[in-house]
Amino acid sequence: MSSPLLLDAYKKMLSIRIAEEEIAKYYLENKVMSFVHFCVGQEAVAVGVCNALEKEDRVMGNHRSHGHYLAKGGNLKKMICELLGKEDGLAKGKGGSMHMIDKSVNFIGSTPILGSAVPLANGSSFEQKYSAKKNITAVFCGDGAFEEGVVYETLNLAALFNLPLLLVVENNLYSVNSKMRDRRSAKHNTEQIVTGFGVEYIKADGNDYQDVFNKSKRLVEKIKNGEGPAVLECITYRHMAHSAPIFDDAQGYREEDVLEVRLEKDSLKKLKDQLYSEGIAENMLVEIEKEIHNQVDKSLKYAIEAKYPDKENLYANLYV
Ligand SMILES: Cc1ncc(C[n+]2csc(CCOP(=O)(O)OP(=O)(O)O)c2C)c(N)n1
Ligand SMILES: [Mg+2]
Numbered sequence: 001m002s003s004p005l006l007l008d009a010y011k012k013m014l015s016i017r018i019a020e021e022e023i024a025k026y027y028l029e030n031k032v033m034s035f036v037h038f039c040v041g042q043e044a045v046a047v048g049v050c051n052a053l054e055k056e057d058r059v060m061g062n063h064r065s066h067g068h069y070l071a072k073g074g075n076l077k078k079m080i081c082e083l084l085g086k087e088d089g090l091a092k093g094k095g096g097s098m099h100m101i102d103k104s105v106n107f108i109g110s111t112p113i114l115g116s117a118v119p120l121a122n123g124s125s126f127e128q129k130y131s132a133k134k135n136i137t138a139v140f141c142g143d144g145a146f147e148e149g150v151v152y153e154t155l156n157l158a159a160l161f162n163l164p165l166l167l168v169v170e171n172n173l174y175s176v177n178s179k180m181r182d183r184r185s186a187k188h189n190t191e192q193i194v195t196g197f198g199v200e201y202i203k204a205d206g207n208d209y210q211d212v213f214n215k216s217k218r219l220v221e222k223i224k225n226g227e228g229p230a231v232l233e234c235i236t237y238r239h240m241a242h243s244a245p246i247f248d249d250a251q252g253y254r255e256e257d258v259l260e261v262r263l264e265k266d267s268l269k270k271l272k273d274q275l276y277s278e279g280i281a282e283n284m285l286v287e288i289e290k291e292i293h294n295q296v297d298k299s300l301k302y303a304i305e306a307k308y309p310d311k312e313n314l315y316a317n318l319y320v
Contacts, residue, residue: 001210003278009051009209010271011288013043016067017268018292019076022300023066023083024245031304033085034096037064041207041239044267045170046071048204048212049138049232052220058128058137060121061110063098064170068140073105076296080303087309092317094309108137115141115148118167122154125165125229136164136223144175146190147183152197158229159198165229166219170206172238177253194231206236207265210274237262 020038027036039046046067050059053072061068069079069090082089083097090100098112108124111117121139128135141151146169158165169190173180180188194201202219205211212234219230237257241248249259263269272285 001213003275003280006210006271006275006278007280009047009213010268010275010285011292012047012051012071013209013268013271014289015076015292015295016043016046016070018289019070019080019296019299020066020245022293022296023080024240026084026300027245032083032097033093034083034098035063035243036066036083036097036245037243038240038245039064039067039238041237041262041266042170042172043067043071044209044212044271045140045168045206045234045236048209048234049140049166049168049216051213052216053138054135056106056133056135057220058106058108058121058124058135060108060117060124060137060139061100062114062117062141062145063110063112064142065100065110065140066097069100069102069107069110072107074100074102074107075105076299077302078102080299081306084303084306085308086303086306087313088303088306092309092313094318114145115150117141118145118148118151118154119157121167122158122163122165125158125163126161128164129161134224136166136220138166138168138220140168140170142175143169143171143173143180144178144183146171147175152193155194155197155199155229155231162226162228164223166216166223167229167231168216169231169233171233171235172206173235173257174238174242174253176242177248177251179253179255190231190233198228200228200230202230202232204232204234206234207267207270209267209271236267237265239266 050071085093101109121137124137204215
C-alpha cells in the first residue's frame with residue numbers, strides 16, 4: 001500500500017482516538033449526557049472496513065460506534081453535540097452516543113440492543129438488491145452480539161436471498177468483562193457456523209489496519225459482484241473499560257490483552273512504524289497530531305456553546 005494511502009488511514013485513526021480521548025475528559029467531568037462506550041484500540045477495524053466502502057455504501061453500528069461513524073465520513077461536531085444533548089446533534093440531542101444516525105454519509109443508524117442492527121442492515125441490503133443498486137450495507141457487531149439469535153436468522157436470510165450484506169464481527173474478546181470461554185463451548189467455531197449458513201467468512205487481525213482493509217476490500221468486491229453476503233471477523237483489543245474512559249487492568253479479568261500487549265500490538269503504533277519505515281519524517285507526524293488536536297478542540301468548543309433543544313421540542317420525533 002502506498003505511503004499517501006497509509007498516511008490517510010493513520011490520520012483517520014488518530015482523529016478517532018484523539019476525539020475519544022478528549023471526549024473522555026468531558027465524560028469524567030459529568031458533562032456527557034449519555035453512556036459512552038469508547039473504541040480506543042479498535043480504530044483499525046472501523047477505518048479498515050469503511051475505507052473499503054464507497055460513500056453510497058451504507059453502514060450501521062452498535063453501542064460502540066464513534067469510530068464507525070467517523071470512519072464513514074461523519075461530522076465530529078454533530079457527534080459531540082449528540083453526546084452533550086445539544087439540538088445540533090445527530091439525533092437532535094435525544095439519542096446520545098448509542099443512537100447515532102447521519103444519512104448524509106449513509107450512516108443509517110446505530111442501535112444498542114445487541115444484535116438488533118444486524119437484521120435492520122439486512123433490510124437495507126434487501127432494498128439495495130431489489131432496487132438494483134450497486135451498493136452494499138455493512139454492519140458492525142461485537143463478539144457478544146454475535147451470540148444473539150437474530151444474527152443467525154439474518155445470516156440465513158442474507159444467504160437465501162443472496163443479499164449484499166457485510167457483517168463485521170468486532171471480536172474484542174469480551175462481552176462487558178465476560179470471557180469467551182465462559183460464554184461458549186470449547187468446540188464453538190464461528191467460521192463453521194457462518195459457512196454453515198452458506199455465507200463466506202474471513203478472519204482478520206483487527207489490530208492491523210492493512211489486514212482489515214485488504215480483507216474488507218476483497219469481500220466488498222465479491223459482494224458487489226453478486227457473490228452474496230460475507231462475515232469479516234476482526235480480532236481486536238479494547239483498551240479502555242467496557243463503558244467508561246478508565247483503564248480497568250486492576251480488575252484482573254484480562255488475559256491475552258494485558259496492558260503491555262495492547263500497547264505493543266496497538267494498530268496506531270504499527271501504522272506509525274510503517275510510515276517511519278517508508279521515510280515519513282517524525283516532525284510531519286507531530287504536525288498532523290497537532291492539527292488533529294486543533295480540529296477536535298474546535299468541535300468540542302462548538303458543541304459546548306451549542307444550544308440545548310427548546311422545551312417545546314423535547315417530545316418532537318419521539319415515538320416511544
Ligand atoms: C440484548 C441485549 N442484552 C444485553 C445488553 C447489555 N449490554 C450492552 S453492551 C454489552 C456487551 C456487548 O459485548 P459485545 O457485543 O462483544 O460488544 P463490545 O461491548 O465488546 O464492543 C451488553 C451485555 C444489551 N445492550 N442488549
Ligand atoms: Mg466484545
